[in-house]
Amino acid sequence: MKKKIIIVGPAYPYRGGNALFVAHLYEGLSKSFDVEVINFTRLYPQLLFPGTRQEDVSKVAIKKHPSTRLIDSINPLSWFKTINYINQKNPDLIAFIWYQPFFGFSVGTIAKFLHKKFPGRILFITENIISHESMFYDKILTKYALSAADKFLVLSDVVEKGIREMYPDKKVFRSTLPIYDCYGFDLSISKSDARKKLGIDDQKKVLLFFGYVRAYKGLMNLIEAMPFLIKEDENYFLLIVGEFYEPKEKYFEKIKELNLTKHVMIVDEFVPNEEVGIYYLSSDVVVLPYNSATQSGILNIAYGFKKPVVVTDVGGLPELVEDGKTGFIVEPKNPQALAEGIKKFFYASNFEDFSRNIETFINKNSFMTIERVFNEIIDLI
Numbered sequence: 147m148k149k150k151i152i153i154v155g156p157a158y159p160y161r162g163g164n165a166l167f168v169a170h171l172y173e174g175l176s177k178s179f180d181v182e183v184i185n186f187t188r189l190y191p192q193l194l195f196p197g198t199r200q201e202d203v204s205k206v207a208i209k210k211h212p213s214t215r216l217i218d219s220i221n222p223l224s225w226f227k228t229i230n231y232i233n234q235k236n237p238d239l240i241a242f243i244w245y246q247p248f249f250g251f252s253v254g255t256i257a258k259f260l261h262k263k264f265p266g267r268i269l270f271i272t273e274n275i276i277s278h279e280s281m282f283y284d285k286i287l288t289k290y291a292l293s294a295a296d297k298f299l300v301l302s303d304v305v306e307k308g309i310r311e312m313y314p315d316k317k318v319f320r321s322t323l324p325i326y327d328c329y330g331f332d333l334s335i336s337k338s339d340a341r342k343k344l345g346i347d348d349q350k351k352v353l354l355f356f357g358y359v360r361a362y363k364g365l366m367n368l369i370e371a372m373p374f375l376i377k378e379d380e381n382y383f384l385l386i387v388g389e390f391y392e393p394k395e396k397y398f399e400k401i402k403e404l405n406l407t408k409h410v411m412i413v414d415e416f417v418p419n420e421e422v423g424i425y426y427l428s429s430d431v432v433v434l435p436y437n438s439a440t441q442s443g444i445l446n447i448a449y450g451f452k453k454p455v456v457v458t459d460v461g462g463l464p465e466l467v468e469d470g471k472t473g474f475i476v477e478p479k480n481p482q483a484l485a486e487g488i489k490k491f492f493y494a495s496n497f498e499d500f501s502r503n504i505e506t507f508i509n510k511n512s513f514m515t516i517e518r519v520f521n522e523i524i525d526l527i
Contacts, residue, residue: 148180149524152232154256155243155271157185157213161202161416163443164245164273169209170324171241171271174516182235184228185213190248191220196391197358197416204419208328219252229259239524240264241299242291245273250287257294266527270295274440275308297523302441302462319523322466323441324513327450329422340428346411350383351375351492354429354453357444358416359390359397364435364458367481369400369410371435374485376409382488387413387425426451431473431491435484439463449508454500456487471503 157168168183175181189200216231218224232240240260242253261268270292276284289312292298297317300306309318338348346352359365368384375382384406390397394414401410417425426432432448432455439461446466448455455473457463467473476487494500 148178149238150180150182150235151175151239151241151520151524152182152184152235152237153241153243154184154217154228154253156189157183158207158210159201160186160189161200161204164243165202166208166326166328166443167273167323168243169211170326170513171516172211173209174324174513175520178517179520182237183211183213184217184232185215186217186219187215187224188218188220194248197389199416202419206331206418206420208419217252217256219249222252222255225252225255226259228256232256232260233263237264237267238527239267239269239520241269241271242295243273244270244291247276247284247287247291250291254287254291254294257291261294261296266296268294268296269299269523270297271299271301272305272309273301274305275312297526299519299523303465304461305440317526319519320512321516321519322512323443323446324516325449325508325511326443326447327508329419329426329447329450331420331423333423333427335424335427337427340424343424344385344411344428346383346385346428349381351379351381352429352431353382353384353488354425354432354448355384355386355388355435356417356425356432356447357388357442359386359388359394360392362436362438364437364478365397366400367437367458367479367484368433368435369397369404369406370481371485371488372406372409373404374482375488376406378489380409382409384410385413385425385429386410387417389416390414422447423451426453429453430497431456431488433484433488434458434463435478436460436463437479441466449504452501452504454491454497454504456484456491458484466507468503468507472500472507 155168156164216228298309299319432453434457441462458478460478464475469475474487474490477483
């Protein structure tokens with residue numbers, strides 16, 4: 147009989163990186179385990195959500211899978227309904243997806259009550275420990291939730307170090323985000339055709355910033371790097387694609403102030419699955435100018451399209467980049483250093499080498515062994 151694993155976290159029809167990770171995790175474990183996903187009925191109250199919508203409205207779902215929707219993040223009655231439901235399932239392992247202190251009370255309460263019946267079986271998969279834009283109460287919420295864990299699965303060195311410092315007596319396992327090669331619905335489209343659809347000239351050196359915009363992601367640094375690039379070559383072009391989760395006027399004003407209007411295209415929306423590829427295919431390099439980070443699904447999507455990256459030396463980003471082979475690593479919060487890293491890519495003699503190196507890197511991606519990791523976790527219970 148297969149061992150029973152319950153995953154608790156946001157899943158389809160919710161959008162975004164965490165739901166995408168759950169989908170890959172479900173797929174990666176379902177061959178060897180009986181897997182069930184406990185999903186949310188309400189993730190964020192709309193008043194607290196900075197975007198336009200929380201659920202995926204794509205025409206094509208990515209790795210669609212079943213889930214049981216039980217948890218309302220702000221309704222304690224739903225938490226105890228979830229506890230009772232999981233108790234009846236008698237799982238061998240309960241894996242909580244942890245990424246945001248907002249869920250500290252809901253997830254923490256569910257985990258603490260389940261721990262009473264299932265000691266040793268509570269796993270927290272930690273994307274990060276404290277959110278990138280943390281408030282004073284985030285540490286309290288985080289400790290409340292994470293203290294219920296018997297063991298942890300981490301996805302980067304920086305998070306592993308933090309967890310080991312907080313809980314030195316608890317077992318920590320290691321994996322990484324999967325390579326998100328699931329958006330290539332039509333890879334027959336050439337770069338030239340992709341650019342034609344977007345109205346971008348073939349001669350442009352296209353830099354892609356993809357994903358929702360928040361201060362910690364450092365988009366302002368990339369905008370301020372553009373004059374250093376354009377001074378050398380007028381063909382540098384910045385493609386900004388993603389929903390703004392903070393006031394966008396300051397970015398528009400900076401673009402205007404630096405006379406960059408003709409060198410920047412902004413697509414201010416959450417991109418449906420079926421349209422993601424057109425932006426990656428049209429780009430030369432994907433830029434992650436983050437001020438802080440743990441890991442990033444944006445980078446893993448780039449690798450899925452065999453696109454090189456320029457990343458800042460923060461958090462777990464450098465762990466995923468072989469400097470000079472799959473991309474370049476630069477100093478954070480430094481627009482000039484960022485510009486120099488981008489130039490290094492375009493100075494490279496053979497762009498195809500980057501794609502080959504990325505392919506080699508993908509084949510070493512540790513998420514490919516996620517089934518083995520979970521077997522090890524369960525064997526130790």
